Amino acid sequence: DAGVIQSPRHEVTEMGQEVTLRCKPISGHDYLFWYRQTMMRGLELLIYFNNNVPIDDSGMPEDRFSAKMPNASFSTLKIQPSEPRDSAVYFCASRSLWDTQYFGPGTRLTVL
Amino acid sequence: TQLLEQSPQFLSIQEGENLTVYCNSSSVFSSLQWYRQEPGEGPVLLVTVVTGGEVKKLKRLTFQFGDARKDSSLHITAAQPGDTGLYLCAGAQTSYDKVIFGPGTSLSVIP
Numbered sequence: 105d106a107g108v109i110q111s112p113r114h115e116v117t118e119m120g121q122e123v124t125l126r127c128k129p130i131s132g133h134d135y136l137f138w139y140r141q142t143m144m145r146g147l148e149l150l151i152y153f154n155n156n157v158p159i160d161d162s163g164m165p166e167d168r169f170s171a172k173m174p175n176a177s178f179s180t181l182k183i184q185p186s187e188p189r190d191s192a193v194y195f196c197a198s199r200s201l202w203d204t205q206y207f208g209p210g211t212r213l214t215v216l
Numbered sequence: 217t218q219l220l221e222q223s224p225q226f227l228s229i230q231e232g233e234n235l236t237v238y239c240n241s242s243s244v245f246s247s248l249q250w251y252r253q254e255p256g257e258g259p260v261l262l263v264t265v266v267t268g269g270e271v272k273k274l275k276r277l278t279f280q281f282g283d284a285r286k287d288s289s290l291h292i293t294a295a296q297p298g299d300t301g302l303y304l305c306a307g308a309q310t311s312y313d314k315v316i317f318g319p320g321t322s323l324s325v326i327p
Contacts, residue, residue: 146318147320149314149317160314195259204264205249207259208258210256
């Protein structure tokens with residue numbers, strides 16, 4: 105298995121632009137998680153899905169952030185409009201109920 | 217609200233030394249995990265502990281889960297430069313629950 109795949113690996117954008125991050129979970133995993141990591145706040149859970157359904161989005165910072173999982177093999181995290189304080193590394197992770205959680209390589213987002 | 221604390225925040229040691237890092241909480245966890253994260257990569261799971269008092273060994277790494285399942289420690293014997301990285305503990309209250317991460321201990325092993 106290729107593991108969790110994220111794209112792009114790096115994204116540089118200007119304030120106010122829309123940013124879309126993509127994730128392909130490991131096949132057969134029915135949980136998908138989006139995290140954000142910064143030096144100040146560490147690794148924060150933003151939202152997670154079970155069987156494509158959002159279960160807990162209490163970590164989503166504000167309405168500018170949205171996440172979708174249209175099918176079992178694809179999820180997106182969208183920021184619109186982006187702000188400099190959104191600069192961070194965004195990780196996607198997946199797992200099955202009794203398995204461990206596997207992280208993708210992350211997307212490093214810089215908002216200028 | 218679950219809250220995990222880790223200490224020390226930063227640790228720099230010479231190759232061959234031993235070290236222990238700690239993960240503490242006021243909450244009880246059904247399981248606790250330790251991850252290592254290298255620069256530019258995602259965290260990678262090292263071990264999961266589920267039973268109070270449990271001790272697990274992974275080569276030179278020894279993990280212990282506290283009797284009350286509120287704390288854990290990671291001991292590294294004869295540290296190597298390859299052990300350098302960010303060590304994260306993470307806990308969940310149930311198997312169905314989200315995993316909450318601690319802030320991490322950044323370890324640097326100097327050759």
